[in-house]
Amino acid sequence: MPSTETKQLLSAAAAACEDKKAEDIRILALDPSESGLSDYFLICNGTNERQNVAITDEIEIRLKRDFGVYPNSVEGRRQGEWVLMDYVDFIVHVFSAEKRAFYGLERLRKSATLLPLADLHMQLSTTILAARRKRSGRDREVELEG
Numbered sequence: 001m002p003s004t005e006t007k008q009l010l011s012a013a014a015a016a017c018e019d020k021k022a023e024d025i026r027i028l029a030l031d032p033s034e035s036g037l038s039d040y041f042l043i044c045n046g047t048n049e050r051q052n053v054a055i056t057d058e059i060e061i062r063l064k065r066d067f068g069v070y071p072n073s074v075e076g077r078r079q080g081e082w083v084l085m086d087y088v089d090f091i092v093h094v095f096s097a098e099k100r101a102f103y104g105l106e107r108l109r110k111s112a113t114l115l116p117l118a119d120l121h122m123q124l125s126t127t128i129l130a131a132r133r134k135r136s137g138r139d140r141e142v143e144l145e146g
Contacts, residue, residue: 002039002040003089004124004131005067006039006040007124007127009063009087009090010040010090010120011120012062012067013042013059013063013090014027014117014120015062016055016058016059016062016063017042017044017055017059017094020046020058021046022044022045022046022055022094023045023046023097024044024045024100025042026043026044026106026114027040027041027043027114028040028043028105028109028114028115029112029113029114030109031111031112031113037091038086038088038091039089039090040089040091041091041092041109042090042091042092042093043092043100043105043106045095045097045099045100046094046095046096047097048096049079049080049081049096050080052094053077053080055083056074056077056092056094060085063087069087071085071087071092072086072087074086080096081095081098082095082096082099
């Protein structure tokens with residue numbers, strides 16, 4: 001089961017894509033029985049190679065700044081047609097529109113579930129709110145004991 005931290009990183013990466021005007025942003029929750037390599041694919045495309053590089057730069061900067069996390073590897077940045085960023089629990093794929101249509105990752109991962117960004121944000125909010133309530137309940141117990 002993916003951790004709350006993974007979902008926060010994924011959400012921040014998707015927000016970076018949106019901020020750099022990436023097109024057709026999709027998050028695929030991969031079937032654990034079929035994919036031992038990662039929990040999610042974040043897939044999007046830019047309008048040209050320079051935009052693809054800008055999208056991946058923004059993801060890397062944001063995750064480094066906000067979470068202190070670096071990708072394990074980045075491939076394809078020099079060409080910019082298909083840039084892959086491996087964050088272990090999720091993999092970012094930034095394509096040119098032509099390469100995305102040609103490789104069709106969504107078609108190849110038929111067992112994957114599309115996770116709308118709104119659902120990801122809702123899951124995060126619910127998890128964080130529950131953790132805060134649990135923590136504040138413990139704080140009250142400590143106050144009453146003391």
